[in-house]
Amino acid sequence: MGMEIQNGAIAAGIKGRVSIVLMVLGLMSCGATDAPTPSVTASQTPAIAADSWSTGEIDSLRQWVRCAPRDALPSPDAGALEAAVASGDQAAIDEAATALALKLARLHLFGTADTAQRAGWRIKDTDTSIDLPSRLRAAISKDDVDGFFNGMRPSHPDYAALRSAYAEETDPERRKTIARNMERWRWMPHSLGSSYVLVNTASFEASLWRNGARQKTWPVIVGKRSTPSPVFSATITGVVLNPWWHIPASIIREKRGNFPARLGYVKTANGYSQKPGPNNALGEMKLVMPNPFSVYMHDTPSKSLFSRDVRAFSHGCIRVGDALNFATTLLDGAKSREEVDQIVETRRTTTVDLPTPLPVYITYFTATRLGDGSFVVEPDIYNRDKRVPATASATDTECSA
Structure with missing residues (x-):
């Protein structure tokens, strides 16, 4: 009975807001010569509120996950999202989609290297101050998932040149x-x-x-x-x-x-x-x-x-x-x-x-x-x-x- 009511609400196009708790990735800042270099962690657990994901936004997210190798990145596991979609539970869909989107965004913004792999790179990455959950919420509210991920890629023209060369090499x-x-x-x-x-x-x-x-x-x-x-x-x-x-x-x-x-x-x-x-x-x-x-x-x-x-x-x-x-x-x-x-x-x-x-x-x-x-x-x-x-x-x- 509860599922019938929920499905009816979705069919009627009602978008709700849900509170979700996610395990998200953090990034340590580069320091001076004796400071640790940035690394990605999964120890932070902020609670965020996100607009419900529409079918079209889910399709866009799937596309970005599938296309991650074009930026020389691994495609994150989308299993949790697909299981949530199969269940029809909108709250579960929102939670899984938001978690996957934030994980992929951090790959585009910060990369995959750990502290040892970044050794000697002492240019401070100020991107650690970006509030990714807030940006994602704003993107979902505007139905602009593509814009959100495009904004995570390095914006420098030399990166675009590398990306083009990578596709052709x-x-x-x-x-x-x-x-x-x-x-x-x-x-x-x-x-x-x-x-x-x-x-x-x-x-x-x-x-x-x-x-x-x-x-x-x-x-x-x-x-x-x-x-x-x-x-x-x-x-x-x-x-x-x-x-x-x-x-x-x-x-x-x-x-x-x-x-x-x-x-x-x-x-x-x-x-x-x-x-x-x-x-x-x-x-x-x-x-x-x-x-x-x-x-x-x-x-x-x-x-x-x-x-x-x-x-x-x-x-x-x-x-x-x-x-x-x-x-x-x-x-x-x-x-x-x-x-x-x-x-x-x-x-x-x-x-x-x-x-x-x-x-x-x-x-x-x-x-x-x-x-x-x-x-x-x-x-x-x-x-x-x-x-x-x-x-x-x-x-x-x-x-x-």
């Missing part, structure tokens, strides 16, 4: 590499900012992005295999022209104190420093971008190295080709190139603030779209790919999600 190993880099994009913040610098150490490129588009790209030299450039984010606040180089203790040990005065080196209370000038290891400019690794973007006197295809020569810092052009572009009108050149000619150390601080992301993507628009799979110079999970299964050809 037939070589199993290249397909795994692309899948691993799609996973890395899920570790990035959903929004990187309206303007930012993105450095990809695997492809030896630095790009300035403004308003969602790549504005310009510069070649870079990155850390040697023995001293790899770390993955992290910082904020660029200014440019130092004619910088002094205060030599790190590790380099002093490596060179055993061999710093000749003819190259501008001077002994200081804390070790050695190098005066501004043509031989300075930092070249004619250095960015102000404080970070716990003491890794900076700067010029270099060794211009010939930019002609190499594989440019891993530094102790970890990022050396930029055409560095004064790079600096002037970031200054965005605060100083013209002529004014920058005039300051450089003085040999006086001068700091010029950016009009607006810029986020910078030092990343590592071994499959990517280059500044010229071409798609490449690069050598894994730091041997980091093998620890990143790769779901490279076949995709349903009828998927439209």
Whole structure:
């Protein structure tokens, strides 16, 4: 009798609201060098209220589950949902559909990697602050399940390029590499900012992005295999022209104190420093971008190295080709190139603030779209790919999600 009443209510199109308790996945935030990296857990159990799922919304959810492999993700088990649908119990359907939708959303937003697999990735993922249950409730109330899941995918154009390449790639190993880099994009913040610098150490490129588009790209030299450039984010606040180089203790040990005065080196209370000038290891400019690794973007006197295809020569810092052009572009009108050149000619150390601080992301993507628009799979110079999970299964050809 109770089931007849319930079925009658559903047939009449009455949508009720139900309270459900779900086991949902959480995510730990990235920290500094000694903090744990993000991992997915299933220990949180918030109670949420969700609009009842319509038949059409259930069909959309099924489609997204089936199409998860198109994003190099596993399809979550939909058994509980199908059992609930077979029972005809709307409360059970709502509970199972919401649980499945949140699980799939977290896969798209955060990925599948655990703490060990994310080791060394120290860019904080601010997506942990997103209230997924509230977003899902709003999507169901608007009959917009597709919009909900589309909003969970990484929004960066480079992810879209990876997704397209993944769908077309037939070589199993290249397909795994692309899948691993799609996973890395899920570790990035959903929004990187309206303007930012993105450095990809695997492809030896630095790009300035403004308003969602790549504005310009510069070649870079990155850390040697023995001293790899770390993955992290910082904020660029200014440019130092004619910088002094205060030599790190590790380099002093490596060179055993061999710093000749003819190259501008001077002994200081804390070790050695190098005066501004043509031989300075930092070249004619250095960015102000404080970070716990003491890794900076700067010029270099060794211009010939930019002609190499594989440019891993530094102790970890990022050396930029055409560095004064790079600096002037970031200054965005605060100083013209002529004014920058005039300051450089003085040999006086001068700091010029950016009009607006810029986020910078030092990343590592071994499959990517280059500044010229071409798609490449690069050598894994730091041997980091093998620890990143790769779901490279076949995709349903009828998927439209």
